[in-house]
Each structure stands twice: as structure tokens, then as C-alpha cells.
Amino acid sequence: MRSDRQNRxxxxxxxxxxxxxxxxxxxxxxxxxxxFTTEEKSYQWPPPGYTIKWLGVTWNRPDVWESLALxxxxxxxxxxxxIVLGTLCAAAVSRWRFFxxxxxxxxxxxxxxxxxxxxxxxxxxxxxxxxIPFSTWTIVLGHATFCIVVVYNNAVARFRRLSTSLIEAxxxxxxxxxxxxxxxxxxxxxxxxxxxxxxxxxLSFDEVIVTTFTAGHQAxxxxxxxxxxxxxxxxxxxxxxxxxxxxxxxxxxxxxYYLTRDGDQIGGHGK
Amino acid sequence: MTNAxxxxxxxRHFGSVRAVDDVDLEIGEGEFFAMLGPSGSGxxxxxxxxxxxxxxxxxxxxxxxxxxxGIPPYRRNVNTVFQDYALFPHxxxxxxxxxxxxVRGVGRAERHRLAEEAxxxxxxxxxxxxxxxxxxxxxxxxxxxxxxxxxxxxxxxxDEPLGALDQKLREQMQEELKSLQKALGITFVFVTxxxxxxxxxxxxxxxxxxxxxxxxxxxxxxxxxxxxRFVADFVGASNVLPxxxxxxxxxxxxxxEAIRLTSSGGKPARVAWHSFLGGQTRVVLDSQGQRLxxxxxxxxxxxxxxxxxxxxxxxxxxxxxxxxx
Amino acid sequence: MTVQAAIVSPKRVGPxxxxxxxxxxxxxxxxxxxxxPPLLWLGVIYLGSLFALLAQSFFxxxxxxGLINREPTLKTYRELFVPANLDILIRxxxxxxxxxxxxxxxxxxxAYFAARYATGRWKAVFYLGIMxxxxxxxxxKVYAWKLxxxxxxxxxxxxxxxxxxxxxxxxxQAPLIGxxxxxxxxxxxxxxxxxxxxxxxxxxxxxxLERVPASLIEAxxxxxxxxxxxxxHVLLPLALPGIVAGSIFTFSxxxxxxxxxxxxxxxxxxxxxxxxxxxxxAGNIPLAAAFTVxxxxxxxxxLYAAKRLGAFDAL
Numbered sequence: 001m002r003s004d005r006q007n008r009x010x011x012x013x014x015x016x017x018x019x020x021x022x023x024x025x026x027x028x029x030x031x032x033x034x035x036f037t038t039e040e041k042s043y044q045w046p047p048p049g050y051t052i053k054w055l056g057v058t059w060n061r062p063d064v065w066e067s068l069a070l071x072x073x074x075x076x077x078x079x080x081x082x083i084v085l086g087t088l089c090a091a092a093v094s095r096w097r098f099f100x101x102x103x104x105x106x107x108x109x110x111x112x113x114x115x116x117x118x119x120x121x122x123x124x125x126x127x128x129x130x131x132i133p134f135s136t137w138t139i140v141l142g143h144a145t146f147c148i149v150v151v152y153n154n155a156v157a158r159f160r161r162l163s164t165s166l167i168e169a170x171x172x173x174x175x176x177x178x179x180x181x182x183x184x185x186x187x188x189x190x191x192x193x194x195x196x197x198x199x200x201x202x203l204s205f206d207e208v209i210v211t212t213f214t215a216g217h218q219a220x221x222x223x224x225x226x227x228x229x230x231x232x233x234x235x236x237x238x239x240x241x242x243x244x245x246x247x248x249x250x251x252x253x254x255x256x257y258y259l260t261r262d263g264d265q266i267g268g269h270g271k
Numbered sequence: 272m273t274n275a276x277x278x279x280x281x282x283r284h285f286g287s288v289r290a291v292d293d294v295d296l297e298i299g300e301g302e303f304f305a306m307l308g309p310s311g312s313g314x315x316x317x318x319x320x321x322x323x324x325x326x327x328x329x330x331x332x333x334x335x336x337x338x339x340x341g342i343p344p345y346r347r348n349v350n351t352v353f354q355d356y357a358l359f360p361h362x363x364x365x366x367x368x369x370x371x372x373x374v375r376g377v378g379r380a381e382r383h384r385l386a387e388e389a390x391x392x393x394x395x396x397x398x399x400x401x402x403x404x405x406x407x408x409x410x411x412x413x414x415x416x417x418x419x420x421x422x423x424x425x426x427x428x429x430d431e432p433l434g435a436l437d438q439k440l441r442e443q444m445q446e447e448l449k450s451l452q453k454a455l456g457i458t459f460v461f462v463t464x465x466x467x468x469x470x471x472x473x474x475x476x477x478x479x480x481x482x483x484x485x486x487x488x489x490x491x492x493x494x495x496x497x498x499x500r501f502v503a504d505f506v507g508a509s510n511v512l513p514x515x516x517x518x519x520x521x522x523x524x525x526x527x528e529a530i531r532l533t534s535s536g537g538k539p540a541r542v543a544w545h546s547f548l549g550g551q552t553r554v555v556l557d558s559q560g561q562r563l564x565x566x567x568x569x570x571x572x573x574x575x576x577x578x579x580x581x582x583x584x585x586x587x588x589x590x591x592x593x594x595x596x
Numbered sequence: 597m598t599v600q601a602a603i604v605s606p607k608r609v610g611p612x613x614x615x616x617x618x619x620x621x622x623x624x625x626x627x628x629x630x631x632x633p634p635l636l637w638l639g640v641i642y643l644g645s646l647f648a649l650l651a652q653s654f655f656x657x658x659x660x661x662g663l664i665n666r667e668p669t670l671k672t673y674r675e676l677f678v679p680a681n682l683d684i685l686i687r688x689x690x691x692x693x694x695x696x697x698x699x700x701x702x703x704x705x706x707a708y709f710a711a712r713y714a715t716g717r718w719k720a721v722f723y724l725g726i727m728x729x730x731x732x733x734x735x736x737k738v739y740a741w742k743l744x745x746x747x748x749x750x751x752x753x754x755x756x757x758x759x760x761x762x763x764x765x766x767x768x769q770a771p772l773i774g775x776x777x778x779x780x781x782x783x784x785x786x787x788x789x790x791x792x793x794x795x796x797x798x799x800x801x802x803x804x805l806e807r808v809p810a811s812l813i814e815a816x817x818x819x820x821x822x823x824x825x826x827x828x829h830v831l832l833p834l835a836l837p838g839i840v841a842g843s844i845f846t847f848s849x850x851x852x853x854x855x856x857x858x859x860x861x862x863x864x865x866x867x868x869x870x871x872x873x874x875x876x877x878a879g880n881i882p883l884a885a886a887f888t889v890x891x892x893x894x895x896x897x898x899l900y901a902a903k904r905l906g907a908f909d910a911l
Contacts, residue, residue, distance in 0.1 A: 010823065013708065017709035020706035025728075030743055030750065088631070092630040110638075113848065114895065115895075117854055122648065122649040125648060126644065141641070174371045175345055176620075177626075184359060208855065225735045226855065230859065246733060257724060334603050348602065
């Protein structure tokens, strides 16, 4: 319980906190303004005028569509792989005590704990050594590796709340292992997996550092953006793409937030 | 007649811990059987061995004559009411109760009809559409009971079934469980650490300590004729007397209500302190260095603390124990 | 009941019933079955690649033919310590340290407010207000700063409007931190790093502050501590595991990044850029591999120290 006296934050703290949040959000908002500027050649502020014509121009750019399609494809496949592998790992770690259990949690976290460039160059040199040509699958391989951890974290948290006696009760009532998984474990895990999957999708959709090493000549949307950043060709199109990327990544994040927030009621059991 | 459950030299070890240690046990068909003991005494492990959640390290378990070694819980026609009830939070009450029928392939209409019947049996008719979160502790327990009974188990296992309920509800459920068991004729095996619960409900009781069964018998037997210091002490707070005190050469037990005040003869004792329990007064005495508990009806005046009184008991109230554990 | 049900039900027909029974009898086998796919992926493919990379750092490159010589040698590591490469290492590590300190300073008030004063709706606003920038596109965030720091961009415009151009110019004259414009100075690089990694610092600090009971702060005030003293003697020590946990991210991410300094900053290289350049056009995989060992070593030591401080509980 908080009393009224505690509820009043000092003015200095309020200002500092607000400034911190503004610092985080203003640059992103700026993207939305630039998407509608009439200026083509520079990043002039304030924009000399506003137009929606770049939305149409971007819409008609096949290279943008191709990159988007590749990104969605890679993110979807990586997410599916991450969901399977992350859930298996989470199930093993939460249901058993075994030698090397700590090492497995460390192994799962390693791909995001190490700088992305290390994962990237390691995979690339491994592809070279094994004579594997670059393809969609080499990108997926890298992405799934660092997506496992988000699914794993969500699933482990949910497994922890899923009481062992629920599984025993199901078996006691005549359900074998597969039926118990289908009727009890999966429904209780579903929202956590969905949330983990959304985050994994967002992570993969946005990844650029590992991708530059594993993509070869293919361009995912972030790679397309990176090229535009290094050598700007058509700035207004980049502005529009940046805005769309922001919108597209926000949706899964919001969805994941609401899914895990309600999860407290779904995952808890009566006592 | 075959026994509902029989254990032959059953042990269950977890590493170096002997949770169940060489237990022999027979539970008759239609019996209301209690496994009583302090926590960690092996009673719950025994229950889990019958259900199939644990496998014996050695020995053999038979249920209605059939050896159940290697038979998974889902193929044993035995059901459990869990201590935390373990109701499925994502299912409605009716689907919780019908779960066992559903996984056996009973059609939807039929299983809902049977589940509704089972809910009526535990006096929760019409509760099927609710969620587990909307029920009180007592109601959850009834649902757990209905969910087990709807499968018509040959043996019903209950793990501390009344542990989470308040005193009043607990007494009511004791009665209901007892009459339900009589009406259905199913063998009930229940685990408890509450000796009052075991004494009032069970036909027979097994008292567990440190993975072993100390004594099996009727509530009367266990209460009046404990075979060991542990049972005497754990069941009914008897006075456990060393061989020297009675001069019999054996440990013995003496129930507190068997001790009476007397004006002449008997043994002298000093009143250490007393406390008022409602219908009775508990008087703690010190007699020749031996601490004794005595229960006096409240109608009699309680002696002053520190006073010296004389006490006596009938020789037949001294129960000699063969086992000195 | 006329017919008593059998005490043991028959197996479920089909392979599923058979498999379920045998898995139940051999839980270790089930564990193995669960662990095999992720271990093959992470343990064999991922760790295998990492070790292959590490192994290559002990190879060397023939200066004349440009071919890789596969005899184990420490020659490549010696190359790491020539002045030019040492510069890169020092530059990167100092940048990572600066970014970490600044991130902690900016994150603390936000995290503290969110942990202690935000309730109900505001709690959600703060949570999403930190999560959304954390998860929104890295490149878009970098791009936004390219817009902000551009010569014709919003920052210069704002400085002009406030008639502070002279101040900015004076700042840019300064050695090391200055440059021709903000977008090609270390200050620019620093600002973008700070911006991009800030949410990674706020979350763990907030998590550690959430665990400080409000009564503790009141007790400190009650005992006569001024707010500043409470901050220094009570809050900061309790928030330290969170700050250390957050610094793992800010430090590690800065060490390995090669895109931000390439887009915003001077032309002098950071570790990530050096790795990228050596493995790419130069084809000097051994030196690139040796460069990657540096962040791995630093982070290894850092993680070990953090674990001893109990920082992982705040993650």
C-alpha cells in the first residue's frame, strides 16, 4: 500500500523521468513526420511541405516488396523453429533435474549475450568451411539460433507456474502422455508460446547484424534499409519504409504484452 | 476375498533417503483406510505408489490381486483427489469432471450427462458452467471428488483431502466423505497428518514413521492399545512412561483422561501448570521427575499451580508396549 | 454397478499408446528425446561454429600470397597489439564504458519513477514506453538519428532558433569529442549508442528497484537522511545489481556493433568494423577471429564478476 505522501514524486525526478521517456520516443516520432515530407534530396527540417505521394511510390517499388517478402518468410520459419526448439528445451529444464542443466540455460542465452557480429562471422566461416552456399536457409539458421531464447524464456516462466499435480491429475484420470500434452500442457502453454513467438518474429524481422554475414546477395528488409543508410538513393522511400517497419514491429509487441499480462490468470491454478 | 491393495516388502528410495522402507500392507475391499503420520513419514509416497506416480525400488504392489508393476497411472483404474485439488484452470467445471470420460472416448452428450450426475452427487448441481476460479475451497474439493468418482474407480485415493479447509467445513466434509464411501462401497485410502481426522473417519489406520508402518489397526486399537512410544505419543497425546516408572520392565502408555485425583493413596505429584480447554481442564503434573498430562472434567475444580496433589489410575489403564521405538 | 471395471485398462491401440507407455517407463529417454533437437542445433551447429572461429584465430595469413596458413601460431594475436589495432581496441572499450555510465545515469530516474511512483495506468504506460523503443527496429532508430544529426536536420535547426550555434561550434572545435559536424563526431556515435541501448539498462534497473520496499526509503528519511543521502546510501547500493545487469547489455552490444559507428561517426574503426573489414574484403579471417576473441574475453570476465555481484537475479 502506498500512502498519499509517497505518491507525490519530487519535481526533479518527474522531469528527469519524463525527459528520459521523451528521449526514447521523439526520434521515432520524427520518422513519421519525414515519411510525408516533400523534400527529396536532403533531410531538411522543418519539412518544406507535406505529401502522401511517397506512400504510392513505395507501394510500387518491387525491390521493397521482395525484401519484405524475404523478411516475412525468414521470420516466419525462424519463429516456428524457435518455438519447437525453445519449448523442448524449456520442458526439459523445468521438468527434470539433470547434470548440465545450468549449462543448457547458458547455451540458450549465449547467442544474444555474445555480440551479434561474433555469431554472424562464426556462422559465415562455418558455411565457408562446409561449402554451404548462401540461401534463405542460411539466414534462417542464424535467426532461429538467437530467437530460441525468447520463446524459451516465456515457456520456462509458464512451465514454472504450471503445477506438476495438473499433469499427474490428467494421467490419473486416464490420459496418456500424448493426451496430457494435447489437453492440459498445450492449452496452458499456448499464450506463452504465442507471446514468445511474436517476440521472436519481431526480433528476426528486425535483425541486421547476423544477417549481413549469412545472407549473401539476398536482401531482407533491414539489409535493404542498411544499404539505403550507407548509400542513400531515394530518401523519401526509405522514410516510408522506416515508418512501416515501426508500425509492423509495434503490433506484435503490443499483442505479446497483452497476452502475457492476462497469462497470470490463465497460468495460475486454484489453491 | 482378495484385498483391494496389498504391499509386499515395498520400498521406495530416493537416493539415500528411504521414503518407504520395507512396507507390508493389506487394505480390504470397501474399507475406509487411513494412512496417518507426520510429514516425511512415507504415507504420501505410499499413496503415490498405489496411484502409479512412483515406482517401488523393490517389493510388489497388487491392486485387486493384479500386480501393477510398470503400469502407468493412466491405465490403473484408481483415481486420486489431490491435496491442491489440481483442477484444470483452462476448463469449465463440467469439462473438468468429464475429463476422464473424454480421454476414454465417451461421447460429449453422454459424458456431460454423467458429469452432471457426479456433480449432483457431491451437491454441486448446475455448477458445470463455472470456472475453477469462481469456486470456494470447499466447492473445489467437491469438484475434485466428482472428477475422480465419475470414472467409477475401484480404489479412491485422497491426499490430505481436508487440509486446506477451515475447521467447520472440515467437520462437515468428514461426515460427507464417510457417508459417500458407505453409499458407493468404493475402497477409500486417505492420507492425513491429523490424528483426529483419522480416528473419526477410518475403519482402519496405518501409522507411519520414517518410511515404516508402526502399527495397523482399528481407531480403537490405535488409540487404546498403541504398540510403541511413537504411536502412543503421536495418536492422542498419551503419557508415555518409561519402564522404571511403572516397575513393569516395559514402556507403557497411559491416557490423560485415565488419571484421577485422589485424597489418599496413589502417587504424589506437583502441579506444574494448567490450562482451560472448554469442556476439560488440562493439568500438567510432575511426579517423581516424570511429566504427566491429566484431563479433568471442567465440572471439577482445578488444583492450584505449584500445589502437591495425589493421583491414581487403574492398573488396566496402563497399556504395556512390546515395541520400544 | 453390475460389472466391475477391470483394475488395469488395456493399452491404447496403436503406436501412440505403445510409445506413451514406454516413455512413461523410461523418463530419461523422454528427456533425451526432448533435448536432442535443441542440443543438435545449439550445441553442435552454433557452438561448433564458434569453436571453429576460435580455432581460426590461431591460424595466420601469408603476407605475400594472402592464403591462410593452417599451422597453429600466436602470430595473429601479436598482430592484434600493433598500435593501429590496439587503438581500435582502446577506442571501442572506452566508448562502451562511456555509453554504459551515461545509460545508467539516464536510466535511473526513469526506472525509479516507474518502479516507485507509477501505478495502474501509468505503470502500463511506462512499461510499454520502455518496451516499444526496446523492440522497435534497430536500423530505424539509427536512421532517426541520421535525420536528427544531419546538417540540415532538426538539431541544428533547433540550435539555430535558440541562437546557440556559437556554442555548438565551440563544442565541435574540441579535440577528440568534436569534428566537422555532430554526425561525424564521436559525440554523435556516443549519442546513438546511448539512445539505442538505453532501454536495455532501464528494464533491469527497474526490476531491481521494484524489489526495494517503499518502507526502506521511508526508514532512511525517518532516520534523518536527506533525499540525496538516501539515494547514495540506500537506493544506489540496492539498484547496483540491476545496473550491473543492464551494463552487461550496454557493454556487450557496444563492443560488437559495427553499424552505428559506420553510419554516424568519424572514419576511425571500432572492433566490429575491424572484424567486418578483415573477414570481408581483406579476407584475413584469422585476424578477424582474433579480434572477436577480445569482446568474448571481456564479456567472460565481466559476466563472471557480475555473477559474483548477484546481478543475474535482476535479469
